[in-house]
Amino acid sequence: MKIEKLVIYGFGKHEDVTVELGSSINILYGHNEAGKTTIQQFILHILFGFPPRNSQFLRYEPKSGSKYGGQVHLRDPLYGKCMIERVRGKSAGDVKVYFENGEQGDEKALKRLLRQYDRASFEAIFSFSLLQLQDFEKMDEQQFSRTLLASGTTGVDHLLQIESKMEKEMERLFKKNGRNPMLNQKLNELNTLEQELQEHRKKLDHYAPAIRRLKEIDESLLTIRTEMKRLTDEVRQLTTARQLYPLYVEKETVTKRLQSIGSQQFPADGIGRYETIRHKLTEAEAIVFSLQDEMKRLEQILEEQVEEEKLIGLNQLIAKESDWHRKLSTMTALETEQASLLERQAQLGSRLGMQTPEEMEILIRADASIRKEEEMYERLESLKAYDQELVLIEREQKRLQEALQRISEKAQYVTRPSDEAIAQAKNWPSIQKQMAEAKAYHAIQAQQQQQTKRIGMIFIGLALLLIGYSLINQQYGLLFIASLIPAVALFYLKSRMNDSNAQEMDEILATYQGREQEMTDLVIRVESYEHERKKLKEEKSQLELDMHRLQETYDGLLVDIQQTEQLLQTFLTHYGIDGLPSATIIPELFRMIREIQEVTRQLTDVKKKRAQFASEIGQRMLEAEAILKQDIPREDLYDWIRKEQQRHLQVMERQKAQKMRRSELANELQEKQTYRQFLREQIQTLFQEANVDGEEAYYAAYQIQQEKIALMEQQRTIDLQLAVHGEFEIDMSETDVTLENSIQNLKEVIEEKGQDETVLVEEKAKLENQTTALITDETYSQLQQQFEVEKAQFTELAKVWATKKALAAAIAQMMDELKEKKLPNVLAEASSIFEKLTDGRYASLLITTEGTFEAVSTFGMHFPIIELSQATKEQAYLSLRLALAGSMIETAPFPIIMDDPFVHFDETRLSHIIEVLEQSTAHQFIYFTCHEDMQYRFKRAKTINVSEIGKIRSDK
């Protein structure tokens, strides 16, 4: 295929341009930006379609807005002259192919024309540039080698990927000895299913034998059942014989017996009648006996004695019953009283501190009379009086002492006057004497008056006491006396007040008082001092005298008290009391003593009374016991007596009744005895009728009569039974036992047969079930269908596997062919080109077993590609590409587009490559370069100056 002409409508910078190309080498020269690449892209775009708008490729749509696209005119070895026109349309542009013969085509035709190559595949083989080479430089050895290989067989990688994918998928589907892949699993399932099928099929094999056996069983059953029927009939015969046999025997016996009995007489309803009479007789006899018994008993009762005396005694005792009970209750009361008295006695004794009976005895015996009591009170009174007096004295003593005290105090305050004054005062002794006397007398009088007043007070108190006492005790005589006392006292006092001495003194004083006034100061002073002193002295001694007297009285009193107390002590000692208790409780003690003595006396009384009652009660008991002839508890005495009386009364009553009864019984007995005799005679008559002489014989006769009747009935029944079976031969030589044995034997045989039958019937039922199940069981066909389904799935999967296997194998085979046939050819060609290019420096290019490329020098040295120089590397690459393109000239005779790939070549090598290119005429070369001199290197090349393309147009 050679491109003859490019007609550019509008593409990148080119518009409305036509480029004519030569059939072999075309050199498109131009400076940078002249539009070389645009032309190159134009060719590819028109052939393979405009790239999509968003793709990495430029679309080269003209900026000027002129028509996008153009034409490529070419000549193809197969299709001849063609013109491809692509213009703006759908994304890839609208394309038309015009063939030489006038046919038109679209994309499809273009595809055919381009041998189904796409742009990538095309570029990979037929288009190369320095850029691609530079890319290679960066790659490592392996990648480099792969790219070299892949560059000639584009998409091989894809195929290899697909192959390995298929291999993997196959492994997932099936492994020869695998377990998990789908087919292996299915295989297992199928195997299992098949085994299951086999098992079911084996079950079906049971059908035929089962059917055969069923037939056999039916035959056996028929035989057994016939035999059983025959045996059963025989048994029935024998059973009848056995049933009838005893009847015959019985009939014979009955007949014989009847004959032996002969004729027998017996009164009609003989037994009934006899037994009625007999019964009555027994009754009558029983009554007679019981009457006799009763009589005997009555006689016995009547023999009992009645104790009338005892009854009288008892009656007397009962008459005294109330007296008895009174005594008993009094006794009880006395006992209670005695107890309470004893308790009181003990209580008082302990209160008085009596510890021993002896002390007690003394106490009881002691005199506690009124006189003694008075004596006691007298003593106590005097003691009390002494005490009161003592108190009065003590009070007086105290008063005197106080007076003494006052005097001594006064004495201290009296100051002694001067001696002169004393002397002067001596002149006045007489008067003074009189005056002093008068004054002293005055003083005494005053004192006496004081005393009188005191006595008066005493009288009044006494009178008041008496009045109070008399009012309380309502003794009006005493009241009168009391009222007299103040009157007497008043009189007495009056008489004392009218003393004549006093009047006289007063008169003296009054007379001399006027004259003394003159000597007042002195006399008074001396005299008063003297007087005072004297008076004090006198007073003091007076007082001391009084004191002394009082002391004497006091001492006398103390003696009196002592004596009185001594007497009280002695008094108490008589009652067994030691020590002197306080005066107040002594009367209480005396009262208690008297009470205890009272209690003791009462006790003695009680004891005396009790003794008396006890003897009376004892007397009564003796009486009662004499009558009752029995020891009786005292409490129940009268119960017993009343009971005894009651009993005696009853006995008397009873005897009276029994006597009446006895005479009644005697009559009745007579009557019954007569009746008994009558019955005995009747029995005798019955015996005579039966021609027997006693009861036993009579009954025997009756038995025989009964037997006869039964036998006749039996005979009739047997005849009837025998009649049912009609005439029946009985071998009387057989016995029941032999018959029974025969029947038993037969029955055993039948039973055995029956068992056989049951076994067979069961087996039959089982087999019938089995066969029915086998016939109706759908599992087997279900399994068969399932097996088929599984098998179909297996087959399907197997086909999937086969598809993958075939694809993988086809790819592998193709690749092998590629490697083993095509590649060596390409390599050989490449080697020869490479040798030429390197001017014989290298002999060949080869692929190592590892898949990497190596260059071999003429001396046999091997160099990995990476070790070659840049230019040599490029030359190796070029050699491979050219060889590859050359090898495909048949299937893909496309032009080779080159973009300045020789820049690194030295002169020699450049000329070599040009030589090579010029020699390979099969391909059209379209060579883009910016090196001007390149156009002169080629001998047979058509040169097109790209820079001038536009100029040509613009020239137009």
Place this chain on the structure above:
Amino acid sequence: MTNIRFLHTADLHLDTPFKGMAHFPAEQFAILKESTFQAFSNFIAYAVRTKPDFIVIVGDIYDGEERSLRAQLKFQEGMKLLQKAEIPVYLSYGNHDHLKGNWTRFELPENVHVFNGEVEEKSLQVRGETVNLYGFSYPERHVRQAMIDLYPVAENDAFHIGLLHGSVDGDETHAVYAPFTKAALLSKRYDYWALGHIHKRQHLQTEPPIVYPGNLQGRHRNERGVKGFYDVTLSKTSSDLTFIPASAIVFENVPVSCQGIRHAGEWFDLCEDVLHAFTEQVGAAVVSLQMVDIDAEADALFQQTSEEEWLFALRDRFQHHSPLLWIRAIQFERQVIENDASEILLNPVMETMEHWGKEDWETLLSDLYQHTRSMKYLERLTAEEVEEIQMEVEKSLRIELSERR
């Protein structure tokens, strides 16, 4: 002259499992299984209703040596019905139910006349006419002998009918089934040749009729179409054959034109319409759908999902269809995809494969197909299947390459 009327059937294959029913749901097995019985029942019912003079059954009543007892029972019941209707039956056993098989035969009623292992003649009277029937049962699985040579030549005016279970000489794979030639049959001068063994209904000759009635019930995808038997009326001068459909399930390829289909929904509706119309016509069916007239848009639609997915989706739609409708497969008949730049890679691969012969294929696939464990479940690949595989290879290679673009 009196006419005689009889029914001619063969290849009942009672209780046969259906083949190639991959992924068929187990819960619907019963429908498949019943189909052979149903077809047989249809046949018996027709006979009882129309009362033919007699019936001939030419071999392969049962599917195999492991025939189910149930099949025998059903057959026996059918025969009893015919006995009740007083219809005599003449039958011979074929390669599938040959005499040597070790099984218990159910007792057949007296109206059934069975040919034994050697060619024999049986006669009956039909309204004063004598009918002679000739035939034999397969004494064993394979009968290589041309049994036809043992059939007597007809010599009188009676009706002569030959029963022969076998195949025309020449087909290598069927040489073991009493091979015969048409000329040999014609030479016997019979009035009717009742053939069996070939499941496809066909007439080898119109006058006198030499007829394969086909089987009563198709059992796999290659036994397509409505199946049944022949109702034959013969006179000495003419014959009249009526085909009576009996099959319960029909296997068929159903084309669906996909012109203008753009969306999946449209496609589903289309398939449903086509299939509803189809089942209305034939009843229960197992179909292969063939997508034809696939234009670019339809193709683009189908490319969206794998073919398997389309199949499963469509099966779902007919899961509970009544009568039974099982979509066995969907075939997409595509034109070669245009504008495919991968040709350059595809072609060499396919070319390489086209060079492979039968043996190459067998060697290639021996790992699985000759594997000791799996070979018994895999039948040898036919040329047709190899071609299918090649097409599949191309398809998957295209897909793989386009994915790598």
